[in-house]
Amino acid sequence: MEIVAFLIAFPILAALILLLVRNEKLRAAIVITAAAIIMIASVYLAINHLFAPALSIGLTELQGEYITYGALLVSIVCAIYIIIKGIQHKRYFAIILAVIQLCAVVLFEFLIAHNVEIVTYLYVDQFSIIMALIIGIIGSGICIYSLGYMRDFQAHEDKLGKRDRRPIFFALMFLFLSAMFAIVFCNNLVWLFCAWEVTTVCSFALIGYTRTEEAVANSFRQVVMNLIGGLAFVAALVLLGSMAEPVLEFTSLINLGAAGLVMLPIMLIALAGFTKAAQVPFQSWLLGAMVAPTPTSALLHSSTMVKAGVFILIRLAPCFGFNINGMMVVLVGGITFLFCSAVAISQTNAKRVLAYSTVATLGLIVACAGLGTPEAVWAAIFLLIFHAAAKSLLFLCVGTAEHHIGSRDIEDMDAIFERMPRLALFMALGMLCMFVAPFGMLIAKWAVLVSVVQSFNIVLMLILAFGSALTFVFWAKWLGKILAIAHSKAKVESGVHASEWFALTLMAVLVVMASIWFPLISQSIVVPYIEGVKTGVLSGLDLPFWEAILPTIDYDNLLIMAIIVAALLIAFIFQLFLRRRRTDKLDIYLSGVGLDFEKRTFRNSLSGETEATQRNWYLGSWFGEKTLLPLASVVSVVVLAAGLILAIIGIGGLL
């Protein structure tokens, strides 16, 4: 119990201290210490509760009341902050949304929530602990990485004569972690919503950090979309609070939802989840978030923000399945997966490829949640774990590469294997983990396939078949590009900060360990979690489709995959460090007129020297954003609208 409170409160304390510190060395010391404490605390929590049954934490009424007023105050501060920023930049739509939300939250608290009794304020089970480990280890790791990255970043900003605002940056990063811990632990929906809004405001401030015109525009796009989601959330709370027997506890809500009640509130919360998880048609805010410094992107994509969205949806999975909500969630996730995988092919900017791949993967997780079977939940949790580790590794790699080769364009990463060998290997590892067996993500995708077939969802079957092929295209061509070998390139790796190496190594180790320990994680954590849901949150319900056949993939096959990961690792270590190098290299073929084979130049028809250039294929006319995204948005909006209308009619029918 204390450790949970500590995890939520401690990052806030760290954030407050960091806000006041302007000395760079002192800041580094504080960030490293705080990050280490958070990591240790989350591991401590895991050791104590990971293998135990779910823990429901009640509080005295007075304690509960104090925290509720605190949460209300935080919500008000958040709304006022957005309003002030909106007035500064004349963004009236954001102001209107924030004002509506402010009024709704205050009225809701005093008219409705005040009278609702809460028994379980905090809830800790294996899934929240998995999330806590992701936030605590990966999130803190990214904070450490930011130290080195932001030094280079500020050096660049200094040249432009911009003020050093790093204290705010680091404070926001830690505040973000705190809010995420609150989201995964709070069972009181009012508190959860408060933390939800804090993540919106934190990412708003982080995206707008550079204060350029583009950054401000994109930060407001983010805040508008997430405020729409927030309003949906408030609407759900109002509906839930004004029922004859009001429910404002997450676990009770899931129980009711699984019994087929409270369809509309669940749909509204799912909508809030879509906005946070950047599902089509809300994907553009996450793409816009790329203007922020890279650690922000890494944090938003891997351990916070978008993960809050899918966390809520996975929790709600038992409420989905063969109903309107389930179909809507599956379709929105499926459409997002298919179209964003396709669009990623057309992107040359590495960060945008990563962003589209994030959105696509989240789509897959959302679709799994929508299927609502235990097998699909198993797959979704693994997708989430591996995506967090691999994507943070990739973002941090791209960030470091950008500072040393001066570009985030994939074409400029040509032969980075020679220029920054260690970094290229980390990057390759992250990519492999994202799209091929035997690494984690693909095993999870395999499980998605199995659960889709078992629930015989024809649309998702087709989407998965086509989408997976597209995923291969954009990863494989990027991976090929970075692993190209040109011996003439000079190394530029020496300037990478130690803090960056530390974080990169941490993520790489996580990726490999999680892949090798996959069977173990399944047996000892994920399967017990799903069984715990059945006997715990869903107790008292007769749910034939929640009869689990777990693990979704046979233990034998999981073991085979783990063995292949280990074997590949050994093979690569051998190849990289132990194998004798040969010196007699052949030249590449340049039609017999090559001049400098390392620079790929040849003698042209005027006896001059021309470089043979070769770009990757991006196939813009087939997979471009303008070609595919409007279509995806239209389809998704139609699905959402149809779902909402049907749910509202359903409510009307009940009345």
Added chain:
Amino acid sequence: MNLLSFAIAFVAFLVLGPVLGCLLAGLDRKISARLQGRVGPPLLQPYYDVRKLLAKDRRSVNDFQGFYVLLALVFSILAGAFFFSGGNILLVVFVLTLSTLFFVIAAYSARSPYSEIGAEREIIQLASYEPMVILFAITFYVATGSFNVSSVLSLDVPIIAVLPLIFCGLLFIITIKLRKSPFDLSYSHHAHQELVKGITTEMSGRTLAMVEIMHWYENILFLGWIALFVVWASWIAAVVAVVVVIAVYFLEIFIDNNFARVKWQAMFKWSWLVTLGLGLVNILVLGFFL
């Protein structure tokens, strides 16, 4: 799948795979020659070629290409061993994809304009055939109630009875996998339509020999996929499977010799349309009867 049956299948495929694959390749060249009105090389010509390649000096454009091709070869053998030991069909598909990835990386690593084009084309080929392969794997589950290849041995009727359209779709994309014209974009045996030597442009000696051997292994594995459709719990199945496989391979040789290579756009579009059309109809019908 237990360890013993896997070990037996692994050794059997390791030894018999290249023997059969080599003979098949020889037969292929012989029949192709006859179709073109030539006498053609001896049946064992593919073997002589590979033996000669293996005897060449070990020189390469870089230290990594051979390593990547070796990994590609190992994983394609592994995929075949999983398949013929009756293992999980999705496992087979994924391990084979890994093999293709390493082959693509091997081509990229050379940083040569020609092999890069070959690699890009190989990627597009994979994107063209992979959806059908995945649909094949998941409809296999729907038809047999298991992802295990061995489950066909206990069927009363072969799965072609319930998956006829999936079978046709697989026939379409198997042309890509067997590297037959009109879909041999990345790597072809027909010199007249090849861009230098496609994805293998920078590969020579032992590395190229490994590519050839990998091709033999893969061909046998793909014919195994075809055979899977016509196998059921009866000894007659063995005969039927052999006949069907030979007929299909002859059909592929026939197509190979009668079509010129198409552009990637056509391959991609037609593969996806065929997959979507045949796959969807077959799945809908399956769903209706379930």
